[in-house]
Amino acid sequence: MTQVPTLDRRALMAGAGLAGLAAAAPARSAPRKSLCDFVDPFIGTGGHGHTYPGAALPFGMVQLSPDTSNNGWDSCSGYHQQDGSIMGFSHTHLSGTGCADLLDVLVVPATGPVLLTPGEPGKPDDGYRSRYDRASEHASPGYYKVRLTDTRIDAELTVTERVGLHRYTFPKDEPGHLLIDLQHGQKDWWEKSPETRIKNASLRLVGDDTLVGTRQVFQWAPGRWIYFALKLSRPFKDAQFYAADQPLAADAREAKGENLKCVLRYPDAGRTPLLVKVGLSGVDIEGALANLQAEVPGWDFDGVRRSARATWEKALSSIRIDDAPETDAKIFYTGLYHSLLAPTLFSDVDGRYRGMDQKDHKVPAGRRNYSTYSLWDTYRTLHPLLTLAQPDRAADVVAGLVPMAEESPKGPSVWPLQGIETGTMNGWHAAVVLAEAQGKGLGGLDAARTWKAFRKRAFDDDVLGLDWYKRLGFIPVDEVMEGASRTLEYAYDDWAMAHLAAAAGAHNDAKALLERSRNYRNQFDASTQFMRPRNADGSWVTPFEPRAIGHMEKWRDFTEANAWQATFLTQHDLYAYMELFGGEKGLEAKLDALFTASSEMPPGSPPDIAGLVGQYAHGNEPCHHVAYLYAYCGAHHKTQAQVRMLLKSQYQAKPDGLSGNEDCGQMSAWYVMSALGLYPVDPVMGAYVFGSPLFPRAEIAVGQGRKLVIEAKGVAPDRFYIQSVTWNGAAHDRCWIGHDELAKGGRLVFQMGERPNPAFGAARSSRPPSTPKFA
Structure with missing residues (x-):
């Protein structure tokens, strides 16, 4: 588990806060021209x-990055700091997930004899992987470079949206070769003999400078297709295909079968840098070739790199912060960068894409198709951030998301990846993203079509515990895996789908869905004051330990959480919810108890439960919305204290600076939004609860040339409490603000101080809304 510093939580509860950090305030950063x-x-x-760490564009199809390992939980992205060698450079990577694919x-650029297997990270001499010089390793938006010390090759990477561009400088006047390993991919590391499951693989040479191919991968997203076209800046001398690590005929021009590889030899590799460009497609080889030609017709590596940087500069400039400490600015803009990597583009330059039904489709003019929706994570903060900035x-x-639900044989999306529904996590939070967008007037959604795509899931389907949920009002944990969490997640999705309807x-x-969204009440045990697992006969699970993930070895009761965390999972109907605890004071006390409880966890707890504060x-x-629930209790000053503590303790400007999985931008989006002083506890409501703004001034481009300016006057490490707020010069006594207000542009000013102002946000009329928009 990543260790993060914590503050005295009891002092925070008492309002003493973060004054102890004042002496450690970092130096202010010097102005720079580039946010990159x-x-x-x-x-x-x-x-x-x-x-x-590799090269990618905002929401791009290609993520060109070094692979240090393809066999381990901490290498889900293909890279980890603890690995000391690089296998090669592949073109698709997941950003911060807990499951692995791509x-x-x-x-693999190489010198010396041809080696067909990578070897293990701890034994780089046994295969084609190479040690690398960490001092030479550099990464910036859209660019990566490294020195491979065993092969003495300098590798550089940059990208366009659908094309990866490599530049390899081999040792001067020496031969070298490229190995293209079509078998390489992520492995299911928990198995005794993990392997990458590939079918329908093929490779084919086109002339003496192009290699095309395809494969179907059966890993996390089982059965996904990927096509590529690889072109070289100068012809290879000869090529050799391998199948099952056995050479095919020397004059073979194509290969099909298992474990396919191709070696392209260059006797004069060291004469001049060798460039390689690779276009991808989810549709066919023709699409990959067309993407390649359209986006990188020439060989101007430095030009493509400059263009990638300019694209990132424009994307990052959607939010500008002023007078920030150097470290905070680094964490903030890296967080914004990570927030803009997914979902990922999954349509070709001609608009074609592979749908969830595994058929070819074409997007309407002006639109694109996307993949890599980590919806269980990203509905909470990432999508609200995108709607604003x-x-x-x-x-x-x-x-x-609407045509995706229509095309998929499994219905509304859970976790779609490259045309395949992985079914990972629970709920169908695409409904939340769509309800939020619809409520904000975003995207020109067809309300009737959207509801038609979700109604069957809402009322007719009986998958994933829905039959129990509709019949009993909760999902029994002795019948359905993670039933307690599913009940709570399904209730929130009902809330979202009620708005769609x-x-x-x-x-x-x-009306029916609104009533069903209150099923969270059926999971609450008044005698223990926890959301507690229940059996099919209605009984509570015994014995009950609120820190436990489950009560049986077969499966868990909760999804990556325990009863402590799941008790606060409700994000809607919050004024009725707090009555379960006896009212606002009861909920406030329960929140205090959460943050001050022991952080000790029982054996076998998943590593996902990390970054513990109590x-x-x-x-x-x-837990990401939980610190903001104090605002609904009339104790907003406690939200301010806890949010500032989390901003400072859970994020660091170093490789292990995240307290948990990045999860396709969600972890970073929390930081970005919270540092701005805003948070969407319930995205469907379109309201942002105030937290504790971190920077003296931020400017957000909210669309159509409008600007939102957020100022925090007097903010400092020991001045993190809100004293008062104005909006466009007028006093603003609410501890929240609506998206519709912010989207028009304007000036939001916080006056900050050393001590809490308990009166701010205390009045019932000043607290955030939590009633359906249509009621």
Whole structure:
């Protein structure tokens, strides 16, 4: 588990806060011309962050990055700081997930004899992997370089949206070769003999400078297809295909079968740098070739690199912060960078894409298709961040969720990856993302079509415990894995789907779903004051330990959480919810207890439950809204204290600087939004609860040329409490603000001080809304 510093939580509860950090205030940063200079892609590549350092564009199809390992939980992205050697450079990577896949089309530049297997990380001499010089390793938005010390090759990587561009400088006047390993990919490391499961693989030479191929991968996203076209800056001398590590005929021009590899030899490799460009497609080889030609017609590596950097500079400039400490600016812009990596583009330049039905489709003009929706994680903060600071992109990303639900044989998306539903995590939180977008007037969604795509799941399906949920009002843990968490997640999805139904005019459906969204009450045990697992006969599970993940070895009761964390999983209907605890004071006391409880966890707890402050677990998503729940209790000053503590203790400017998996931008989006002083506890409501703004001034481009300025006057490490707020010059006594207000642009000013102002946000009329928009 990543260790993070913690503050005295009892002092925070008493309002003493973070004054102890004042003496350690870092020096202010000097102005720089480029926001890219603040981004450190190595943050999250150590610990349990699971990020990659390679080259990518915002939401791009290609993530070209070094692979240090393809066999381990902490190497889900293909890279980890603890590994000391590089296998090669592949073109697709997941950013911060807890499950592993991708690593498509590995290119290995090499000198010396041809080696066909990578060897193990601890034994780099046994295969084609090479040690590397950490001092030579550099990463910045859209660019990566490293010195491979065993092979003495300098490798550089950059990208366009659908093409990866490599530049390899071999030892002067020496021969070398490229190995393309089509078998390489992630492995299921928990198995005794892990392997990468590949079918329908093929490779084919086109002339003396192009290699094309395809494969179907059966890993986390079982049965996904990937196609590629690889072109070289100068012809190879000869090529050799291998199948099952046995050479094929020397004059073979194509290969099919298992464990395919190709070696391209260059007797004069060291004469001049060798460039390799690789286009990808999810549709066919023709699409990969077309993407390659359209995006990188020439060989201007430095030009492509400059263009990638300019693209990132524009994306990062959607939020500008002023007068920030150097370290905070680095964490913030790296967080914004990580927030803009997924979902990922999954349509070709001609608009074609492989749908969830494994058929070819074409997006409407002006639209794109996307993949890599980590919805269980990202609905909470990432998508709300995009609606505020990237509204045009957010509209594009959201629009694809409706045809995705229509095309998928499994219905509304859970965790889709490259045309395949992985089914990972629970709920169908695409409904939340769509309800949020619809409520914010984003994306021009067709309300009737959207509701039609979700109604069957809402009322007719009986998958994943829905039959129990509809019949009993809860999901029994002795019948369905993680039933307690599913009940709570399904209740929130009912809340979101009620809004979708109401927007479509299906008022009876909306009323039924609104009532069903209160099923969270059926999971609450008044005698223990916890959300507690129940059996099919209605009885509570005994014995009950609130720190336990489950009560049986067969499966867990909760999804990456325990009863402490799941008790606060409700994000809607919060004023009725707090009555379960006896009212606002009862909920406030329960929140205090969460943050001050022992952090000791029982044996066998999943590593996802990390970043513990008491039993609050910032390293995983179920807790991300919890510090903001004090605002609903009339104790907003405690939200301010806890949020500032989490900003400072859970994020560091170093490789193990994330307290948990990045999860496709969610972990970083929490930091970005919270540092701005805003948080969407319930994204469907379109309201942002105030936290504790970190920077004296931030400016956000909210679309159509409008600017939102957020100022925190007097903010300092020991001045993190809100004294008062103004909006466009007028006093603002609410501890929240609506998206519709912020999206028009304006000036939000916080006056900060050393001591809490308990009166701010205390009045019932000043607290955040938590009633359905259509009621």
